[in-house]
Amino acid sequence: MRKIFNQANFRARRVGKEYVVWFSATNQFVLLQSTGYFILKSFAKGMSMKRVTDDLAGRFGINKRLAAISVKTFKRSKLQLVLEAEEKMDIITKSDYSKIGLENLKHFYRIFHQEISFFYQNELLRHAIHPLIQQWEVAEPVNLPVEFALFSDEAGVTFQKNKQFVGQWGHPHLDQMKGSVFFELLNVLYNKGSDDWLMTMHAAAVTLGNKAVCFSAHAGGGKTTLSTLMQLAGYQLVSDDFVAFGYPDPLIHTFPVAMSIKQGAWQMLERTAPVGSLSFQERYFSQEKGTFVYHEPLHQASLQRLYPSSDVVFVKYDKDVPFRWKQLSRANGLRELLPQVWLSPGPDKAEKFMEWVSKTRFYALTYHDNERAIEAIQRLFT
Amino acid sequence: MKNGHEMYRLIGRILALKWHPDQALDIGRTFQEETFDWPLFLESGDKHLVLPTLYGQLKRYGLTKYIREDCLDVMQQIFELNKQRNERILVEIDQITKALHERGIVPVFLKGACYLVEILYEDVGERYLGDIDLLVSDVHYLTAVEAIKQLGYEYPNEIFGDVTRMKHYPRMAADHAVAPVEIHRLPVVEKFSDWFNYEIISREMFAPTGRMDCRVPSIRHQVMLSFVHSQLCHADHQMGLFSFRNVSDLALLSHGNKFEPTTLPKRYLTKMNDYFSLVGELADLPYLKQPSGEDGFSWYRLHYRLNVRYKWLSKSILLFFQLGKKVKSVLSTLFHGFQDATARRMIKKRVSSRNWWKDQVAWLKELIR
Numbered sequence: 044m045r046k047i048f049n050q051a052n053f054r055a056r057r058v059g060k061e062y063v064v065w066f067s068a069t070n071q072f073v074l075l076q077s078t079g080y081f082i083l084k085s086f087a088k089g090m091s092m093k094r095v096t097d098d099l100a101g102r103f104g105i106n107k108r109l110a111a112i113s114v115k116t117f118k119r120s121k122l123q124l125v126l127e128a129e130e131k132m133d134i135i136t137k138s139d140y141s142k143i144g145l146e147n148l149k150h151f152y153r154i155f156h157q158e159i160s161f162f163y164q165n166e167l168l169r170h171a172i173h174p175l176i177q178q179w180e181v182a183e184p185v186n187l188p189v190e191f192a193l194f195s196d197e198a199g200v201t202f203q204k205n206k207q208f209v210g211q212w213g214h215p216h217l218d219q220m221k222g223s224v225f226f227e228l229l230n231v232l233y234n235k236g237s238d239d240w241l242m243t244m245h246a247a248a249v250t251l252g253n254k255a256v257c258f259s260a261h262a263g264g265g266k267t268t269l270s271t272l273m274q275l276a277g278y279q280l281v282s283d284d285f286v287a288f289g290y291p292d293p294l295i296h297t298f299p300v301a302m303s304i305k306q307g308a309w310q311m312l313e314r315t316a317p318v319g320s321l322s323f324q325e326r327y328f329s330q331e332k333g334t335f336v337y338h339e340p341l342h343q344a345s346l347q348r349l350y351p352s353s354d355v356v357f358v359k360y361d362k363d364v365p366f367r368w369k370q371l372s373r374a375n376g377l378r379e380l381l382p383q384v385w386l387s388p389g390p391d392k393a394e395k396f397m398e399w400v401s402k403t404r405f406y407a408l409t410y411h412d413n414e415r416a417i418e419a420i421q422r423l424f425t
Numbered sequence: 426m427k428n429g430h431e432m433y434r435l436i437g438r439i440l441a442l443k444w445h446p447d448q449a450l451d452i453g454r455t456f457q458e459e460t461f462d463w464p465l466f467l468e469s470g471d472k473h474l475v476l477p478t479l480y481g482q483l484k485r486y487g488l489t490k491y492i493r494e495d496c497l498d499v500m501q502q503i504f505e506l507n508k509q510r511n512e513r514i515l516v517e518i519d520q521i522t523k524a525l526h527e528r529g530i531v532p533v534f535l536k537g538a539c540y541l542v543e544i545l546y547e548d549v550g551e552r553y554l555g556d557i558d559l560l561v562s563d564v565h566y567l568t569a570v571e572a573i574k575q576l577g578y579e580y581p582n583e584i585f586g587d588v589t590r591m592k593h594y595p596r597m598a599a600d601h602a603v604a605p606v607e608i609h610r611l612p613v614v615e616k617f618s619d620w621f622n623y624e625i626i627s628r629e630m631f632a633p634t635g636r637m638d639c640r641v642p643s644i645r646h647q648v649m650l651s652f653v654h655s656q657l658c659h660a661d662h663q664m665g666l667f668s669f670r671n672v673s674d675l676a677l678l679s680h681g682n683k684f685e686p687t688t689l690p691k692r693y694l695t696k697m698n699d700y701f702s703l704v705g706e707l708a709d710l711p712y713l714k715q716p717s718g719e720d721g722f723s724w725y726r727l728h729y730r731l732n733v734r735y736k737w738l739s740k741s742i743l744l745f746f747q748l749g750k751k752v753k754s755v756l757s758t759l760f761h762g763f764q765d766a767t768a769r770r771m772i773k774k775r776v777s778s779r780n781w782w783k784d785q786v787a788w789l790k791e792l793i794r
Contacts, residue, residue, distance in 0.1 A: 073509065078495075079502040105495045108464040112471045113499045120506030124603045125513045196526075199519060 053087070054390060055080060056397040061374040063400065065393035069126045072381055072393075074374060078103055082117045092118065151188065152179040157231045158188040168193040168200065171217065172224055175284075175300045189231060191224065202227075218245060218262065222385060225285040229298055233346065241290040241392055241399075245383040248281040248295055248352065249273040249420075255281050255295045255350035256423050258358045259383050265360030269416065276417050281350060290392060293399045294349035353402050354423045355380060359409045366415040369407045376405025429733040432462070432469055436669055437707030439482050440475065441676040445709060449486040456491035463496050473669035474553045480504040481551035508550025514604045515541060515549070518557060521606065522638045524572045525561075532559040532569070532639050533623075533630055535612060535650060539641045543633035545677050553670065556596060556605045562623050566610040570594050578606055582780045585771060590615075612642075613653045620690055621646075621653060648678050649689060652697055660750075662696050664743055665728020672704050675713070683712045699725040747792055 055064040055075075062080040064073050075083060078099060085095040092114055100110035148163040150173060158181070163169035172193070173180075192203045200220050202209040204227055212220045226243055230236060246259040247270040260266040267283055274280055282298040289296055357371075357379050371379070377400055386396055406423075410416040435455060438448055455461065470476040480500040483489050489497055518538060525532050534542050537554025546552045561569045566589070578597035588594055592614055598605040611618045612626060629643035642650060655671050656662040689697055703726060705713030732739035761768040775781045 074505060076498045076502045078498055079506070103495065106464050109467060109495060109499055112467050112476075113502065116471065116476065116499075116503045117506065120503070120510055121603055122506055122509070125510050196523070199523065 054393055056401065058377055058400065059372045059374040063377055063397060065397070066126050067390055070386060070388040071126055072386070073122070074378055074381070078113055079117060082114055151181050151184050152176055153181045153184070154179050154228070154232050158184040158186055159231060160184060160188040160190050162192040164194045168195055171221060176228070191227065193224070222285060225298065225300065226287070226385070229287050229296070232298070233296060237387060239290060240387050241288040241293050241395055242384050242386045244286045244288070245284065246286045246355070247283045248286045248350070249278040250281050250350050251278055251424050254424070255352040256354045256356060256420060257286055257352055258356050259380065260358040264358055266358050268360065269358055272413055272417055273420060276421070289349065290387065290395065293351070293395060295352050296349060297345045299345065354404050354406070356406045356408050356420065360411060361409045362411050364409045365412040367409040368419050371405040371407055373400060373405065376403070379405070432465055433707055433733065436469060436475070436479065437672055438709050439479055440669060440673040441708035441710050442482050442486050444676065446486060448709065449488060453488055453491045456488070463493050467496055467499060475669045475673055476500055477504040477507040477553055478546070478551045478673050481546070481548050485547070504550050507553055508548065510603055511541060511549045511552070511554070514554065514557065517602050517604060518542060520576060521557065521559070521573065524576050525569055526638060528568050528572050530561055530565045530569050530572070532561060533626060534559050534639055534641055535609065536654070539647060540674060542636060542639060543641050545674070554604065556607055558607045558609060560609040560612055560623055560626065562627070563610050566608065569608050573597055573606055573608060577601060582784070583778055585775050585781065612650055614658050617653055617657065620688060621649065625688070644678055645684065648675065648684050651675060651678070652700060656696060656700050657693065660746070662700065662725055664739070664746060665725050665732050667700065667703065667729070672708055675704055676708050676710060679710065679713065696725070699723045702726070703729060744792060
């Protein structure tokens with residue numbers, strides 16, 4: 044068994060009272076309390092449980108019984124196994140889809156000069172992706188297209204690119220599947236490879252030209268509605284649902300997939316301001332998604348603009364709370380952020396991410412009062 | 426905080442705060458008492474494997490501000506590590522479910538794994554679980570074992586005995602997996618399988634929300650399994666023992682109501698009532714209290730009181746009881762050996778196996794500890 048708990052195998056940075064620890068073997072981040080980090084370091088040095096307990100009690104001035112519980116439960120958490128399992132399990136998840144015919148639900152897309160053929164094994168998968176990229180659909184390809192394919196069975200969804208396995212996700216984690224598809228689209232759009240990105244974030248981003256603010260939320264949390272409200276207030280959309288940060292400079296790249304808004308939210312937006320005033324290339328009601336879908340025109344020039352961002356807002360629409368705004372500690376912000384982020388592997392990128400975190404401010408916004416929400420976000424741009 | 430019983434009452438009330446949130450203030454006041462024994466609080470929570478659950482509850486009801494800083498640090502750490510572990514276990518459950526599906530088997534998850542897939546706890550990090558228990562029909566039992574072996578799980582030691590007669594296949598683990606797997610053909614020990622088995626569970630089982638690929642027992646069967654497994658199979662009832670992990674499960678499964686009558690045979694009803702009565706008292710869930718357990722004399726409650734007051738006594742009785750059970754099992758095996766050549770061969774195989782002796786030493790060490 045490899046020693047993940049080896050001093051050379053992890054890097055850490057203090058975030059408030061806690062530590063964010065990155066493990067090179069698995070490219071994973073874990074937030075640990077200062078005591079937890081101390082235990083991790085001690086185990087990495089090969090110290091015995093008793094010694095770690097004694098040292099912990101001495102170093103932090105805590106009761107020996109508490110120290111013993113802390114060390115014992117740290118061991119019981121099997122953190123090392125959890126981290127190792129993360130990557131090993133992937134090896135056995137690949138299914139053989141080579142015999143499935145690819146003709147039924149195939150669409151072709153063209154993004155500038157690059158063409159993509161996309162096979163969706165069923166309608167459900169098509170509904171998840173196609174309405175958001177259908178503005179790029181073409182009748183048939185001119186050149187040899189890049190082949191994307193999504194397959195599904197009871198246990199999950201598999202994504203392939205040029206017949207190569209990219210990833211598999213269980214049904215509760217389909218957001219991650221969408222993120223992976225978008226990431227590959229992004230590579231096509233910018234003609235880049237995986238190494239050229241620091242991370243992608245499940246979020247939306249808007250800008251006034253100088254910098255961008257990211258909105259992260261759980262599905263249905265209202266980040267797309269808020270992005271549209273911000274557009275109505277004169278801001279420009281950089282990306283909806285999926286924000287990509289470049290590397291080495293962690294700058295946000297424009298990713299113009301369509302936005303999808305629930306009917307109720309759309310009606311609210313129309314009451315709030317003339318939605319027709321936006322420069323949308325097309326907007327329509329998608330029967331497939333049961334939502335209004337719209338997108339902005341794609342210009343080569345917009346791909347040249349990159350934006351720094353040091354503000355992340357976790358958004359939650361709540362009909363019972365008019366407005367609540369709270370700045371989060373970095374540790375709590377990171378706790379919210381980590382499940383929404385996919386980070387490129389490598390120690391340099393981990394360092395860069397930790398550096399970005401140390402300069403980033405995190406906020407929690409709960410609202411249904413649009414005006415106050417917009418005002419609060421506008422303040423982040425001043 | 427004067428004694429162990431009071432500490433247990435406090436932990437029970439925290440675990441059931443969902444049904445009496447008005448007690449949060451009183452709990453907060455208890456935490457502020459100068460004499461509050463924080464190490465005892467954490468030790469009790471740790472012993473019953475409910476520290477992550479307690480942390481989740483205290484956070485939910487705004488009580489973390491009353492927790493001493495170093496204790497909060499420990500609890501938060503445990504919660505987050507457990508959350509990470511459980512998220513991984515959910516992935517493993519997905520993999521196992523998929524592998525079984527490919528062979529036409531729909532698994533019925535039991536106990537901790539069941540609570541995880543049906544999202545009994547609000548936060549995935551709140552329930553600690555040791556392994557993934559799943560139940561399949563007798564027909565699918567060995568096929569399911571093969572499917573799990575294909576995923577890389579295996580029982581590391583030699584198997585003594587006929588696996589088709591065991592309650593579950595010996596616990597299988599894998600390098601790539603956090604939680605070991607137990608594939609059950611019976612939900613509980615053979616002795617109780619006449620009235621609690623796959624067939625009975627399958628009549629009422631259901632697909633948890635958002636998951637058509639697996640099943641969980643009906644709520645009343647989950648309650649029954651929790652009681653039978655902990656109190657009858659593990660003989661906790663005889664010893665006046667209980668686990669707060671089960672108390673917490675029961676508090677959530679109860680949905681704030683009295684449990685429906687179950688198909689439990691009459692001879693076990695008093696034991697169940699005794700148990701629910703104690704759980705009801707500890708968690709302050711009066712609807713769980715049963716008349717026979719509350720008013721009548723209860724050996725279970727007497728044992729519980731002795732356990733709380735005289736820990737050395739309860740430990741000695743437990744040691745004596747477990748050793749007695751072992752001696753009975755050895756004598757029974759030897760008796761079979763006299764009658765049956767296959768049993769004799771099995772005994773010979775066992776005593777000549779180094780691993781078997783290692784297991785016995787490990788069992789004895791664990792018992793003494």
